[in-house]
Amino acid sequence: MSYESKDVILQVENLSVVYDGKTIIKDINLVEKDTQRAGKIQGQTIAFVGRSGRGKSTLFRALTGMIEPATGKVLVPDISKYNGEAHTIALKEVHEGDVGFVDQKYTLFRHKTVYQALHYAMRHAKLSEKEKKEKIDQHLAEWGLEKVRNQYPNELSGGQRQRTAILEQLLGTGTMMVLDEPFSGLDVGNIQNVKQAFELVNASHELNTLIFSSHDIELTVELADSIYVVGYPALDNGQRTNYGTVLQHFDLKKMGLAWKDELNGDHLDLIKTIKKTMLDS
Amino acid sequence: MEIKKWFRPFEQLQMEQRLSILTIWIVGVGAYWFAxxxxxxxxxxPPVKVWEGLQALFNEGLVHxxxxxxxxCLQATLISIVFSLVVAYLSPVPFLRPVxxxxxxxxxxxxxxxxxxxAIVVSNARAMQVWVLVIxxxxxxxxxxxGVVKDIPQEEIDHARSLKCTRWEVLWEVVIKGRFDYVLDVLRQNLAIVWMMLVTVESILVGAGGLGVLIKNSDRFMNHGRIVALQLVILFVGLGIDLFINYVRKLLFRYSKI
Incomplete structure (x- = not known):
């Protein structure tokens, strides 16, 4: 499938995070570009995989600006300077609130209804009250949440809660959203719900970028167009360090494996390679 | 109906069976009391003496x-809950946490x-009652x-932060607004201790009246019927307050799952 890589939309430079003197992640460098496909709005889906305790969650907190890195920086699009034209994406250092964050429990404000939560998420948007209401109503209809607009999180089904949490971040933050293990513990129906939400996000804006982590490698290969394997790097003497870093990057677009309806033999080979890299790390 | 199940730990019984057990206990305790x-x-x-005690108490202005x-109780609760909320809500501020x-x-x-x-600081007996309770x-x-603030999951804090909330907004949305229903629950849990203490504190100032004064008077005359009647009145008023707060919590906080 033909595509073009345009402006840089995510740049991580020499990132390391230290907690109480212990290095959790180190030397993380990566660059992701805006992918454009003819006649289609195409967002980006980036995945991070790795064994437990390798620093994925810490990396995600750094990507969302929720923790100060010990070294390096994370650059994300400055939406206020984006005018819709290519090659006009300015990057800025990430701050709390620039990147959306959805945890595996799909946390919401427990005291806000779906409508109130979305309205609150849009409180800084430079829109009139009427425009905000229209935008929320339109999204509620598109995302199948119209009937539960006045319900609280404890009154929502799993799927409704997941969609609300993703939509809330979509309306409230920039174009980038980090999801920490969004498929963990979900049944087949709810996984389908989240996949549909991914499609909706990807198809709604060219710059929309979903970054997620998962232990389900098959699902990751099915959904992502770029996969990073995080693990402990090997030292020269063969031993492993105890901090996480990016060990391998698979660009599924370049490999001709992205945006396929079904997994083929090449996908299965990739899954094997990823699993081996993870096991070795 | 398998009676054997009633004596098996962790057995889940139907509503009618639970009601049967409750009825057996009430009838049993009542019969034992009579016997x-x-x-x-x-x-x-005996029950008849308790009933007479209750009537006597009523004639002596039990309602008053x-x-x-x-x-x-209301006066002391209002002051103490406001003070406690200020202290608890400011506890996430590292400098104030030790306090x-x-x-x-x-x-x-x-x-x-x-x-x-x-007693050295406060000269007025009513104020003394209030402040002992408040403290x-x-x-x-x-x-x-x-405990409520400590139990708020980090995910809720992160969720608010990801939506561009300042730290004070996080405190407002997640801790204060997001846990307001818990305040009523804390009130319910602690009111039993307070209610128990109230009766003791009331004996400080006999002139102001109250259930504590009635108990003290009944003790003096060793009127068992009155004492038990009074204990039952105190128990049921306390349970009534508990039910009322629980009802208010359910009425006001639809999002509450406690």
Missing amino acids: VTSGEKRLFP HIASSLGL AVALSRMRYLPLTGITFYL FMSLYFITSLL
Whole structure:
């Protein structure tokens, strides 16, 4: 499938995070570009995989600006300077609130209804009250949440809660959203719900970028167009360090494996390679 | 109906079976009460004496005394809950946290020592009653409210931060607004201790009346019927307050799952 890589939309430079003197992640460098496909709005889906305790969650907190890195920086699009034209994406250092964050429990404000939560998420948007209401109503209809607009999180089904949490971040933050293990513990129906939400996000804006982590490698290969394997790097003497870093990057677009309806033999080979890299790390 | 199941730990019973068990207990306790109080020698007054005690209490202005106790309870609760909420809500501020923790630890202080110092500072007996209650209620409230704040999952804080909330907005949305229903629950849990303490504190000022005064008077005359009637009145008023708060919580906080 033909595509073009345009402006840089995510740049991580020499990132390391230290907690109480212990290095959790180190030397993380990566660059992701805006992918454009003819006649289609195409967002980006980036995945991070790795064994437990390798620093994925810490990396995600750094990507969302929720923790100060010990070294390096994370650059994300400055939406206020984006005018819709290519090659006009300015990057800025990430701050709390620039990147959306959805945890595996799909946390919401427990005291806000779906409508109130979305309205609150849009409180800084430079829109009139009427425009905000229209935008929320339109999204509620598109995302199948119209009937539960006045319900609280404890009154929502799993799927409704997941969609609300993703939509809330979509309306409230920039174009980038980090999801920490969004498929963990979900049944087949709810996984389908989240996949549909991914499609909706990807198809709604060219710059929309979903970054997620998962232990389900098959699902990751099915959904992502770029996969990073995080693990402990090997030292020269063969031993492993105890901090996480990016060990391998698979660009599924370049490999001709992205945006396929079904997994083929090449996908299965990739899954094997990823699993081996993870096991070795 | 398998009676055997009633004696098996962790057995889940149908509603009608649970009701049967409850009825058996109520009838059993009632029958036991009648049986053990029917003889000449008895430790506990028979139901008829308790009923007479209740009537006597009613004629002596029981309703007025209940109102007085409830008034004192309400006054002290309002002051202490406001103070405790301020302390608990500011506990996430690192500089203020030691103050909140220290106040919580003060609950191990004995009542007598505190009342001694309060008696020096406060000259008015009614104010003394209120402040003794306020101090002790606050220490328990602060302890429970600190627990509520501590139990807020990090995910909720991160969720608010990801939506561009400043730290003070996080405090407002997640801790204050997001846990307001828990305040009523903390109130319910601690009110039992407070209600128990109230009766003791009321004996400080006999002239102000209250259920505590009635108990003191009944003790003096060794009127068992009255004492038990009064205990039952105090128990049922306390349970009534508990039910009322629970009802208000369910009515006001639809999002509450407790």
